Amino acid sequence: xxxxxxxxxxxxxxxxxxxxxxxxxxxxxxxxxxxxxxxxxxxxxxxxxxxxxxxxxxxxxxxxxxxxxxxxxxxxxxxxxxxxxxxxxxxxxxxxxxxxxxxxxxxxxxxxxxxxxxxxxxxxxxxxxxxxxxxxxxxxxxxxxxxxxxxxxxxxxxxxxxxxxxxxxxxxxxxxxxxxxxxxxxxxxxxxxxxxxxxxxxxxxxxxxxxxxxxxxxxxxxxxxxxxxxxxxxxxxxxxxxxxxxxxxxxxxxxxxxxxxxxxxxxxxxxxxxxxxxxxxxxxxxxxxxxxxxxxxxxxxxxxxxxxxxxxxxxxxxxxxxxxxxxxxxxxxxxxxxxxxxxxxxxxxxxxxxxxxxxxxxxxx
Numbered sequence: 587x588x589x590x591x592x593x594x595x596x597x598x599x600x601x602x603x604x605x606x607x608x609x610x611x612x613x614x615x616x617x618x619x620x621x622x623x624x625x626x627x628x629x630x631x632x633x634x635x636x637x638x639x640x641x642x643x644x645x646x647x648x649x650x651x652x653x654x655x656x657x658x659x660x661x662x663x664x665x666x667x668x669x670x671x672x673x674x675x676x677x678x679x680x681x682x683x684x685x686x687x688x689x690x691x692x693x694x695x696x697x698x699x700x701x702x703x704x705x706x707x708x709x710x711x712x713x714x715x716x717x718x719x720x721x722x723x724x725x726x727x728x729x730x731x732x733x734x735x736x737x738x739x740x741x742x743x744x745x746x747x748x749x750x751x752x753x754x755x756x757x758x759x760x761x762x763x764x765x766x767x768x769x770x771x772x773x774x775x776x777x778x779x780x781x782x783x784x785x786x787x788x789x790x791x792x793x794x795x796x797x798x799x800x801x802x803x804x805x806x807x808x809x810x811x812x813x814x815x816x817x818x819x820x821x822x823x824x825x826x827x828x829x830x831x832x833x834x835x836x837x838x839x840x841x842x843x844x845x846x847x848x849x850x851x852x853x854x855x856x857x858x859x860x861x862x863x864x865x866x867x868x869x870x871x872x873x874x875x876x877x878x879x880x881x882x883x884x885x886x887x888x889x890x891x892x893x894x895x896x897x898x899x900x901x902x903x904x905x906x907x908x909x910x911x912x913x914x915x916x917x918x919x920x921x922x923x924x925x926x927x928x929x930x931x932x933x934x935x936x937x938x939x940x941x942x943x944x945x946x947x948x949x950x951x
Contacts, residue, residue, distance in 0.1 A: 588825055632679060632830040634872070635807040637903070638879040639836070644806050647674045647797045647872065661780040662809040664770040666803040668741075669778060671731040674798040682832045685864060686856040686887050688914040723747035727776065731794040736781045745771045766813035798872065805902050806833075808841070810850075812897030827893040833903065834860075834868075836880040840906035841888065844899035852888035852895065856910040859884050 636645040646665075648867045723743040731738055743747035745768035749759045770777065778799070806832060831852060838857045841850035860868075860883045869878055886906075 619632040624899070625685065631828070632832070633808065634678060634682070634832045635806055635808065635903070636872075636874075636878070637833070637839075640879060642802055642804060643879075644801060644803050645872070645874065645878075647678070647796050647799070648799075649676060649679060649796045652879055661778075661782075663765065663778045663780065663800045664767070664809050665778065665799060666737060666773070666775055666777045666807065667801045668727055668776050669799040669801040671730060671732045671739060671778070672798045672800070672873065674873055676795040676796045677872040678719045678796070678868055679832075680885070681871060682885070683869060685860070685885065686832075686914065688917040690919055691916040692919050713792070722751075724751035734796045735783065735797065736796075737778055739776055739778045740778055741774075742771050748777065758888050762813040766811065769811070798874075805845070805904065806835075806839075807903070808901040810843070810895070810897055810901045811899055812895060827891070827895065829888075829890040829895075831888040831890070833888065834883045835883060835885040835886075835905075836882060837905045838909050838912075839886045839903045840908075841901045841903050843896060843901060845902050847899055850888075850901045852890040852901070854886060854906075855889050855914060856887040857884065857906075857910075 632649060634645075634647040637643075646669075673940075724747050725741045726738050727741055728737075728739040740748065740751070742751070745764055748767060748771055749764045752759050768776065829852070831841075840854070840856075841852055842848065843850045862882075865883045866876060868883075869876055
């Protein structure tokens with residue numbers, strides 16, 4: 587397989603894969619590293635999770651927009667088991683946003699007046715990931731190109747060996763990133779590396795394509811853990827950082843920080859069953875088979891506005907004890923009244939018009 591050879595730039599360490607929402611703020615505290623003065627920051631972040639409890643299969647689609655003046659960068663993505671990768675349709679995010687948008691309610695106007703991923707890491711300096719030998723402490727389970735990315739799925743015996751492998755393949759890895767990946771390696775998770783090259787280094791905005799990762803897991807998960815920040819503390823207030831997660835399953839879901847931890851700060855802003863037509867369209871856009879389980883869907887949408895993010899653990903999902911419907915407050919659209927209200931208005935009109943009508947009738951007689 588031909589691999590993308592990258593110059594020294596920035597490799598982003600992702601806590602999941604690719605993602606984004608229509609919010610232009612830049613993430614300020616995502617444990618940024620600044621290799622060669624080319625920081626990589628997440629501008630927007632969103633994800634789609636499809637969960638089948640019967641087969642314990644999770645489809646994970648993440649899309650992000652980034653800001654960096656580096657020419658190339660990439661991601662490291664942890665998953666509990668070896669994932670399969672495929673391209674997914676970007677338009678699905680727009681469709682889900684449309685489905686969960688506030689209802690528009692038309693009313694007459696009132697009288698008198700008229701709503702970490704991107705954790706930086708130095709990029710490869712020219713070498714491509716290679717297949718490790720069977721005796722190696724780091725094994726390359728799969729390599730492929732998908733949606734414009736060169737990918738390698740890795741399995742490591744320990745975090746130090748993984749860091750050494752990355753360094754041997756021309757990656758610079760900081761101590762904080764080694765500590766970030768250590769718990770995943772200890773749990774025998776797989777790490778998938780993504781590489782992406784910008785077309786124009788002078789353009790800071792980077793919008794990644796959507797990639798679907800499918801893997802088996804005992805519980806659905808969102809990789810939320812972040813490395814400790816090495817960036818200097820700033821007295822300036824943090825800009826808002828929005829994470830949006832669309833969760834598709836057979837029930838309304840809820841998330842916790844850690845397997846048995848406290849409630850995740852992601853707030854449920856929309857939760858309802860979808861129609862069969864909506865499900866069929868979304869599956870088509872995501873390039874999944876029409877019979878992909880579960881056969882019926884609930885959509886639960888979460889919004890996490892926390893900044894800095896409490897990324898000390900991952901988010902685990904389970905069926906919510908509360909299965910009531912949730913939707914955003916309606917958007918009220920006011921229209922002008924055609925007739926003035928109030929008895930006095932009509933009485934005044936009658937007082938002025940009726941005498942004229944009577945005089946006209948008498949003249950004709």
